[in-house]
Amino acid sequence: MTGLRVRHRRTMALDGVDLAFGPGVHGLLGPNAAGKTSLIRVLATVAAPSDGRVEILGEDVGDHRRRGRVRGRLGYLPQEFGYYPGFTVREFVSYVAWLKEMPATATPAAVERAVARVGLTDRIDAKIRTLSGGMIRRVGIAQAIVNEPHILLFDEPTAGLDPEQRVEFRALLRRLGADATVIVSTHLVEDVAAACTEVTLVDAGQIAYRGTPGALAALGGSDDGSGDSAIERGFMAALRAHRAPSAAREVSP
Numbered sequence: 109m110t111g112l113r114v115r116h117r118r119t120m121a122l123d124g125v126d127l128a129f130g131p132g133v134h135g136l137l138g139p140n141a142a143g144k145t146s147l148i149r150v151l152a153t154v155a156a157p158s159d160g161r162v163e164i165l166g167e168d169v170g171d172h173r174r175r176g177r178v179r180g181r182l183g184y185l186p187q188e189f190g191y192y193p194g195f196t197v198r199e200f201v202s203y204v205a206w207l208k209e210m211p212a213t214a215t216p217a218a219v220e221r222a223v224a225r226v227g228l229t230d231r232i233d234a235k236i237r238t239l240s241g242g243m244i245r246r247v248g249i250a251q252a253i254v255n256e257p258h259i260l261l262f263d264e265p266t267a268g269l270d271p272e273q274r275v276e277f278r279a280l281l282r283r284l285g286a287d288a289t290v291i292v293s294t295h296l297v298e299d300v301a302a303a304c305t306e307v308t309l310v311d312a313g314q315i316a317y318r319g320t321p322g323a324l325a326a327l328g329g330s331d332d333g334s335g336d337s338a339i340e341r342g343f344m345a346a347l348r349a350h351r352a353p354s355a356a357r358e359v360s361p
């Protein structure tokens with residue numbers, strides 16, 4: 109994307125962002141209101157930018173026909189994902205497969221595979237309303253991956269997952285990132301440290317930092333009390349540097 113701007117009424121949520129993502133797992137980190145969701149919604153083609161150009165899988169998504177082609181190769185888990193509580197897991201994930209225009213013959217096996225990957229096979233015929241919050245989140249992940257997408261967008265995917273499920277989800281992210289471009293927005297710096305190949309730090313609608321989790325952690329230096337782990341301290345240091353422009357040049361990768 110080049111020159112991306114997203115404006116919500118008077119708020120400039122993203123202000124002239126240039127970014128490119130390749131295969132791997134990319135963590136989008138940033139404080140509240142930084143612009144992470146606005147960025148993911150543009151990439152998911154559910155929101156149009158106010159300005160700039162976005163190309164996904166070689167298609168300019170400003171053109172609606174090209175946007176349609178991209179959607180079948182994309183998986184998206186929004187922060188608040190809509191589902192039908194009366195559907196079973198199998199029915200709901202099959203419905204999403206149908207929306208993505210997957211071939212009907214391939215759908216049943218793809219649904220079972222996606223549900224197995226999130227560890228819900230034993231609840232596949234349960235109605236979604238009978239599941240816990242963490243399980244519903246995993247249904248959201250299953251619907252995002254059912255079409256084996258080339259681009260996967262997860263907005264706060266680990267919210268509501270218990271620690272064991274988070275560990276499993278990070279392992280799934282690493283497996284998915286071997287073939288696809290996976291972009292994960294999160295507040296949880298540990299998720300980034302454990303699962304991501306690259307971190308993009310967003311602050312006040314701009315890119316404050318890009319680098320590997322290791323390089324971000326190295327920015328933190330010694331324990332100065334600004335975070336509980338090296339990567340948290342690196343996150344704080346990168347934010348401080350971005351907010352104090354003269355210092356930024358010293359720590360940019």
Ligand SMILES: Nc1ncnc2c1ncn2[C@@H]1O[C@H](COP(=O)(O)OP(=O)(O)OP(=O)(O)O)[C@@H](O)[C@H]1O
Pocket residue numbers: 116117119120121138139140141142143144145146147
């Ligand atoms: N529909 C909207 N109408 C008005 N302002 C909006 C709208 N959506 C987002 N904003 C504003 O745009 C800015 C960026 O919001 P965005 O949701 O992209 O941030 P975020 O980094 O995802 O935040 P969080 O971590 O809190 O989810 C915020 O100031 C927010 O208040």
